[in-house]
Amino acid sequence: MSRARIGAAGGVTPEELADSRKRLVRDALAISAYALPVGLVFGLTALQAHYSLADVLANSTIALAGGAQFAAAGLVKDGASWFAIAGVTALINARHLLYSAAVAPYTGVLSRRERAGMAHFLTDETFALALTHFRRIGRFDRRGYWIAAMAIFVPWTIGSALGYMVAGAVDVNKLGLDVAFPAAMAGLSLGMVSGRRDVAAALGAVAVAVPIGLVAGASFGLVSGAVLGPFFGLAVPPSANEESSAPETPEPSAEAGLP
Amino acid sequence: MSFALVPLAFVMWAVTYPARALPMLAPGIERLPPAAITYLRLAGPAALAALAAVNCLLTSDKPPHLLLGIVPVAVGLCVLVVARTRLLLPGVTAAVVLVAFTRAAGLA
Numbered sequence: 515m516s517r518a519r520i521g522a523a524g525g526v527t528p529e530e531l532a533d534s535r536k537r538l539v540r541d542a543l544a545i546s547a548y549a550l551p552v553g554l555v556f557g558l559t560a561l562q563a564h565y566s567l568a569d570v571l572a573n574s575t576i577a578l579a580g581g582a583q584f585a586a587a588g589l590v591k592d593g594a595s596w597f598a599i600a601g602v603t604a605l606i607n608a609r610h611l612l613y614s615a616a617v618a619p620y621t622g623v624l625s626r627r628e629r630a631g632m633a634h635f636l637t638d639e640t641f642a643l644a645l646t647h648f649r650r651i652g653r654f655d656r657r658g659y660w661i662a663a664m665a666i667f668v669p670w671t672i673g674s675a676l677g678y679m680v681a682g683a684v685d686v687n688k689l690g691l692d693v694a695f696p697a698a699m700a701g702l703s704l705g706m707v708s709g710r711r712d713v714a715a716a717l718g719a720v721a722v723a724v725p726i727g728l729v730a731g732a733s734f735g736l737v738s739g740a741v742l743g744p745f746f747g748l749a750v751p752p753s754a755n756e757e758s759s760a761p762e763t764p765e766p767s768a769e770a771g772l773p
Numbered sequence: 774m775s776f777a778l779v780p781l782a783f784v785m786w787a788v789t790y791p792a793r794a795l796p797m798l799a800p801g802i803e804r805l806p807p808a809a810i811t812y813l814r815l816a817g818p819a820a821l822a823a824l825a826a827v828n829c830l831l832t833s834d835k836p837p838h839l840l841l842g843i844v845p846v847a848v849g850l851c852v853l854v855v856a857r858t859r860l861l862l863p864g865v866t867a868a869v870v871l872v873a874f875t876r877a878a879g880l881a
Contacts, residue, residue, distance in 0.1 A: 634790060704818075
């Protein structure tokens with residue numbers, strides 16, 4: 515084997531690795547470019563839910579779960595229990611099991627401690643960027659993983675804090691900013707749709723959440739919709755797109771998703 | 774400055790981190806039944822859609838009432854824009870602009 519080869523399993527030259535990293539950085543910059551303004555929207559949403567700046571920063575760095583952070587802010591605003599918030603967060607982020615399983619074959623060479631640290635940053639975008647890079651080069655690349663992780667973590671956290679601070683100086687309702695939260699939720703849901711089963715699950719969740727919410731309260735309706743909605747999806751035959759993609763190798767939308 | 778919701782961030786981390794770490798630390802999720810894996814995949818869009826619906830179609834009073842007005846229309850506009858562009862920010866911006874314009878014009 516040529517000495518220019520890197521790693522026994524990879525079979526990639528330094529030039530190929532550099533090219534793949536360049537592509538990774540380009541893609542990562544695109545992710546960062548939208549993560550910052552969407553982080554601004556989260557900061558605004560958090561302000562409406564009466565978070566403090568410390569709460570916002572803790573949410574964006576410790577939970578690091580964009581869609582679930584929006585959800586939690588809405589639930590906090592509605593006075594839901596932390597138990598309900600934990601349940602909804604777990605449901606929204608259950609998909610990360612699949613991301614982690616897809617990345618696992620590449621990380622087997624690392625120590626458990628390193629894998630445990632990396633896992634905290636395994637968001638939708640980190641997964642999409644890193645797995646694409648690993649597939650290009652055929653092996654794990656530590657620097658590549660952290661480029662992918664920081665491309666979302668840094669702008670998301672900065673955007674959240676900036677959004678919180680800027681939103682405090684404006685009349686939220688007058689500027690129509692109160693619609694940002696439900697609009698972001700609907701848009702994020704659409705960003706996760708890749709076939710008719712996802713559509714059925716989302717519409718089923720709405721069909722359950724609204725009537726139950728009217729009778730039993732918004733929080734109960736929300737949890738009911740989130741739990742029962744996927745069964746509507748399971749009842750629908752998968753589309754060709756859903757059949758062709760193995761469940762353990764999901765392909766999230768890097769553009770429309772969030773951490 | 775209040776730190777009241779910082780513990781909530783840890784609660785959210787506690788229910789998120791296992792999903793991110795377990796398959797990497799203890800591989801084997803691929804051995805779950807296919808229906809269970811599909812359910813996990815469908816839970817994300819379902820939860821977010823329910824959240825959007827509850828927040829734009831129900832009032833915040835108790836018991837809630839059905840809310841009809843510019844907000845659900847604006848959320849629908851956001852969905853259309855996101856479906857077309859595959860980008861979240863233009864959709865949210867369109868929704869905000871529609872609501873702001875409608876309110877400024879005294880129509881809502």
